[in-house]
Amino acid sequence: MNFDVKTNLKKVLSDLPSGVKLVAVSKYHPAEYIMAAYEEGQRIFGESHEQEIRQKVDVLPKDIEWHFIGHLQTNKVKYIAPYIDMIDAVDSMKLLREINKQAQKNNRTINVLLELHIAEEETKYGFSLDECRQMLAEGQWRELQNVRICGLMMMASYVDDPEVIRREMTLASDFFDEMKAAHFANDDNFCERSWGMSHDYHIALECNTTMVRIGTSIFGPRVY
Numbered sequence: 001m002n003f004d005v006k007t008n009l010k011k012v013l014s015d016l017p018s019g020v021k022l023v024a025v026s027k028y029h030p031a032e033y034i035m036a037a038y039e040e041g042q043r044i045f046g047e048s049h050e051q052e053i054r055q056k057v058d059v060l061p062k063d064i065e066w067h068f069i070g071h072l073q074t075n076k077v078k079y080i081a082p083y084i085d086m087i088d089a090v091d092s093m094k095l096l097r098e099i100n101k102q103a104q105k106n107n108r109t110i111n112v113l114l115e116l117h118i119a120e121e122e123t124k125y126g127f128s129l130d131e132c133r134q135m136l137a138e139g140q141w142r143e144l145q146n147v148r149i150c151g152l153m154m155m156a157s158y159v160d161d162p163e164v165i166r167r168e169m170t171l172a173s174d175f176f177d178e179m180k181a182a183h184f185a186n187d188d189n190f191c192e193r194s195w196g197m198s199h200d201y202h203i204a205l206e207c208n209t210t211m212v213r214i215g216t217s218i219f220g221p222r223v224y
């Protein structure tokens, strides 16, 4: 097993230009898989279930940077707030407020990405472009001292046609530029564009992504 994880990780890393961060998505995979990637130097891991991530945090090295990449329920924020480094998929102002509140209780600042819903699929979460535009324009987020908005995240439609994926990611990239100019021109923290998973990260690299979230190509298929 370790051999494969290490080989796969090296292959993925060799595809990424310097400056593009890799979130190794380890959900549903055991701690020993994470350790294999860790031994190769990987430090950023993504999980999407509160109980699973907590168990892993307890047994794995302390210098791992943990990202919560899935849909996060407001009532779960308090469990991850003490240690989470980034919450990658903030999809409502209510969730952002709760993250701020729990971060404050823990005396820390939590990094977040705002999730955009651009894909056709109804099942996906996230702000529509208009909702995100409006939320940032209203400006209440500026009062939240314990969250740091570091950029945007999106999942493209799960389709084979690369042109559909490219169109969605280009839209996200253009929207990032618009929001950067309108609200974050003087904020260097707002720099991340997280698009790209195992099946579409090559396209994401053409669409200005700065961060990719890759599971299957590193750890193999998940057994749910």
Ligand SMILES: *Cc1c(COP(=O)(O)O)cnc(C)c1O
Pocket: 025, 027, 048, 069, 070, 155, 197, 198, 199, 213, 214, 215, 216, 217
């Ligand atoms: C599971 C997941 C991924 C990783 O997907 P792979 O296809 O295994 O690379 C990326 N992003 C999010 C939000 C996920 O939930």
